Amino acid sequence: xxxxxxxxxxxxxxxxxxxxxxxxxxxxxxxxxxxxxxxxxxxxxxxxxxxxxxxxxxxxxxxxxxxxxxxxxxxxxxxxxxxxxxxxxxxxxxxxxxxxxxxxxxxxxxxxxxxxxxxxxxxxxxxxxxxxxxxxxxxxxxxxxxxxxxxxxxxxxxxxxxxxxxxxxxxxxxxxxxxxxxxxxxxxxxxxxxxxxxxxxxxxxxxxxxxxxxxxxxxxxxxxxxxxxxxxxxxxxxxxxxxxxxxxxxxxxxxxxxxxxxxxxxxxxxxxxxxxxxxxxxxxxxxxxxxxxxxxxxxxxxxxxxxxxxxxxxxxxxxxxxxxxxxxxxxxxxxxxxxxxxxxxxxxxxxxxxxxxxxxxxxxxxxxxxxxxxxxxxxxxxxxxxxxxxx
Numbered sequence: 001x002x003x004x005x006x007x008x009x010x011x012x013x014x015x016x017x018x019x020x021x022x023x024x025x026x027x028x029x030x031x032x033x034x035x036x037x038x039x040x041x042x043x044x045x046x047x048x049x050x051x052x053x054x055x056x057x058x059x060x061x062x063x064x065x066x067x068x069x070x071x072x073x074x075x076x077x078x079x080x081x082x083x084x085x086x087x088x089x090x091x092x093x094x095x096x097x098x099x100x101x102x103x104x105x106x107x108x109x110x111x112x113x114x115x116x117x118x119x120x121x122x123x124x125x126x127x128x129x130x131x132x133x134x135x136x137x138x139x140x141x142x143x144x145x146x147x148x149x150x151x152x153x154x155x156x157x158x159x160x161x162x163x164x165x166x167x168x169x170x171x172x173x174x175x176x177x178x179x180x181x182x183x184x185x186x187x188x189x190x191x192x193x194x195x196x197x198x199x200x201x202x203x204x205x206x207x208x209x210x211x212x213x214x215x216x217x218x219x220x221x222x223x224x225x226x227x228x229x230x231x232x233x234x235x236x237x238x239x240x241x242x243x244x245x246x247x248x249x250x251x252x253x254x255x256x257x258x259x260x261x262x263x264x265x266x267x268x269x270x271x272x273x274x275x276x277x278x279x280x281x282x283x284x285x286x287x288x289x290x291x292x293x294x295x296x297x298x299x300x301x302x303x304x305x306x307x308x309x310x311x312x313x314x315x316x317x318x319x320x321x322x323x324x325x326x327x328x329x330x331x332x333x334x335x336x337x338x339x340x341x342x343x344x345x346x347x348x349x350x351x352x353x354x355x356x357x358x359x360x361x362x363x364x365x366x367x368x369x370x371x372x373x374x375x376x377x378x379x380x381x382x383x384x385x386x387x388x389x390x391x
Contacts, residue, residue, distance in 0.1 A: 030174075032210060035212070040209065051315050054314065060173045060199055077089040083157075085158065096111065113133075122367075124151070133163070139369070143380075155370035166256070171257070207228065240307050242262055243307075243308040245257055247290040251270050294386075298388065
């Protein structure tokens with residue numbers, strides 16, 4: 001009797017333990033190898049919490065009242081195109097729209113479904129319709145605090161037909177579920193609505209973690225990380241390849257970037273000659289070519305250990321903390337040495353602005369917008385990653 005009760009109690013306890021790991025764990029569209037960010041937060045709370053404020057975390061998000069920065073309140077909720085065509089931001093219950101009117105008559109309308117970007121400089125939006133994602137014609141442009149034509153869009157009429165490919169999600173999300181079809185030689189993609197892992201999550205950089213989680217749940221006293229990528233053990237090229245997946249400009253991948261795992265060679269996914277000539281002339285346009293510009297820099301070429309994370313902590317939002325970057329510079333460029341700044345300006349001032357002199361913000365020749373009734377296009381400014389002396 002007691003023996004039977006003991007086995008019954010043991011069975012019930014085992015079932016509870018197994019189910020407790022299943023209940024509350026949202027199914028991950030990437031598959032069973034992935035654990036999800038919420039699971040990471042239980043053991044790595046400080047890194048997880050800090051990461052929630054980074055640009056990576058805001059690479060994409062479901063569009064809603066708090067994630068959309070642009071105004072929906074008149075008179076700042078509209079953009080006037082030539083020919084008395086206006087696009088207004090409108091809300092109906094819990095849905096948000098960009099609606100185009102010509103002479104007061106509704107011509108076209110699309111929903112806000114996905115937000116792209118934190119909005120420190122700009123924020124753009126995607127709309128899902130009939131299995132496809134489209135970029136909305138207007139984006140929010142922070143420098144003028146107003147709506148502007150989306151990057152690369154015409155400023156003469158509202159354009160609603162720009163399809164977004166899976167390769168765009170490859171850098172603005174951690175996963176999107178889609179199907180590829182061929183109509184002759186023409187490739188088309190279809191997406192399931194909201195089947196997206198938003199933002200750049202822990203496992204995008206650290207790799208699938210379900211085995212890691214399972215091991216440490218079973219061995220809670222084990223302090224050495226098991227069954228997870230150890231980035232510090234990678235070669236320098238492997239480390240910069242992880243960042244170059246997204247920070248090497250626009251490219252046409254030969255393989256799905258969602259298949260990339262930390263430690264892979266990026267040249268297996270993108271044609272190798274794309275990276276072959278990190279020429280200095282590319283510094284004239286700093287849009288999204290951080291890898292090429294950094295690797296063309298003397299600082300990088302003279303070092304055997306410098307990587308992207310030498311200056312960037314991917315778990316922290318440091319983009320406006322120039323003092324933190326200055327400390328990174330001065331770890332190599334010490335006062336009194338031959339490779340320190342020779343300017344005659346106040347040394348205390350210089351120590352706050354290494355990157356402003358040697359990695360200045362430059363106007364992009366790719367991203368120009370017409371905002372808030374401006375007649376002349378406004379070029380976005382982006383910080384160059386070509387480290388050098390600028391005259």
